[in-house]
Amino acid sequence: MAGYLKEGGLFKFFAECLQDLYNAxxxxxxxxxxxxxxxxxxxxxxxxxxQSQVSETHVVRLEQVFKLIDIHPGExxxxxxxxxxxxxxxxxxxxxxxxxxxDAEIIYAVQLIAxxxxxCYGSLISLLEEIxxxxxxxxxxxxxxxxxxxxxxxxxLAITVINPAxxxxxx
Numbered sequence: 001m002a003g004y005l006k007e008g009g010l011f012k013f014f015a016e017c018l019q020d021l022y023n024a025x026x027x028x029x030x031x032x033x034x035x036x037x038x039x040x041x042x043x044x045x046x047x048x049x050x051q052s053q054v055s056e057t058h059v060v061r062l063e064q065v066f067k068l069i070d071i072h073p074g075e076x077x078x079x080x081x082x083x084x085x086x087x088x089x090x091x092x093x094x095x096x097x098x099x100x101x102x103d104a105e106i107i108y109a110v111q112l113i114a115x116x117x118x119x120c121y122g123s124l125i126s127l128l129e130e131i132x133x134x135x136x137x138x139x140x141x142x143x144x145x146x147x148x149x150x151x152x153x154x155x156x157l158a159i160t161v162i163n164p165a166x167x168x169x170x171x
Contacts (some may be wrong), residue, residue, distance in 0.1 A: 014127045015071050021120045022062045024078035028113055029055045031085045035106050038092045041165075043157055044103045051110065051150055058143045065136040084113045100165035107158045114151045121147060 029052050036048035066073045088109040095102040121144035128137040 010127065011069075011131055014124065014131055015069070017120065017124055017127070018062065018065060018069075018071075019074045019076060020078050021117065021124065022059065022066070022073050023076050024081040024113075024117060024120070025055050025058045025062060027078060027081045027085055028052075028117070029059065031081075031088055031113070032110065035088055035092070035110065038097075038102070039106055040098050040100060040103050041161065043161055044106065047150075047153060047157060048106075048110065054146050054150060058146070061139045061143055065139055068136045068139075069131075069133055080116055081113055084109060084116065087112070100162055100169055103162045104158065104166045107154050107162060111151060111154055114147055114154070118144065118147045118151065 032048045032052035032055060036045045036052065039045045039048055063073060088106065091102065091105045091109055095105050121140055125137055125140050125144065128134075128140065
């Protein structure tokens with residue numbers, strides 16, 4: 001990466017966004033694991049365990065990106081994912097245990113977080129095109145593809161299994 005780019009505002013902005021996403025992924029590892037325990041259906045439990053593992057992989061990739069661009073990940077909190085995680089915790093506290101409705105609400109909360117991460121990865125990739133760090137871009141593109149895949153899977157699970165079961169419970 002050209003030295004002059006590292007000094008610029010665009011690089012600083014990229015680094016701040018990357019740190020935010022890094023902290024979001026670390027938080028989501030714990031959030032998805034906790035939600036997998038709270039989920040009713042085995043399909044959703046498995047999907048959330050898988051999502052937690054994928055987020056662990058994303059944390060490692062993001063650490064590689066930090067090394068490639070020569071910055072420290074830093075400590076901090078992603079305020080957006082903190083709020084969304086709080087929403088997830090509220091669902092677990094307020095929605096009846098052992099119901100498909102709870103699973104539907106968990107999917108909703110998890111997809112809110114996934115969509116946030118998809119937006120972050122997409123934005124970071126577009127910034128990297130200007131910063132000219134191709135090897136980091138490849139790592140982020142893998143994360144983005146995995147987030148999109150997980151989102152598609154959760155949508156399919158909701159449509160085919162969870163939402164129809166929640167509707168039957170409500171009848």
